[in-house]
Amino acid sequence: MGKTSTYTLVLSNDGTAPVDEVELSGTVPSNWKIEFNPKSIAAIAPGDKKEVQVLVTPADKAVAGDYMASFRANARGEQSSADFRITVTTSTLWGIAGIGIIAVALLVLLGAVARFGRR
Missing domain, CATH: 1.20.5 (Single alpha-helices involved in coiled-coils or other helix-helix interfaces)
Structure with missing residues (x-):
């Protein structure tokens, strides 16, 4: 496999009610590996922020270039996502x-x- 890179996602609750049972997921190119640490967050209080580490490992045969990755946070009816460009170099x-x-x-x-x- 390729070299694993670590990214930090900051989840913030800008609302007035707590956000409970936040599940994290992501979409990366095929044969890539993605891992969240932690995979879920019990609750985020109003005005609070939580950090999540994302480990992305490109496929062993990935060609040098830019790739799109999408990360999502889902919590009881609420959803947020962000798209990122990940550059693979040789x-x-x-x-x-x-x-x-x-x-x-x-x-x-x-x-x-x-x-x-x-x-």
Whole structure:
């Protein structure tokens, strides 16, 4: 699997009544893993805020680029959601290895020209 990233979601209750039994869920691209910590919140008092950690692991074969993820909080008739853009990057190791191979090939070529020259 890809490298797991942690995001912090802040759930706030801007209403005048407590919000009970908040369940968290999310939608990510196929073969990705998503985990909430905590998965549910018993109650959020009016004017209060609660933090939730979201761990997102991209698929092992995910191509570098931007992906959409949607996170939802549901509580007895109330629902809120937010969409996020998650960027997957590739390791620079392969780029460095490619530059190294090209540099070695150029050195071999320059060495051959210097040794044998024009005849």
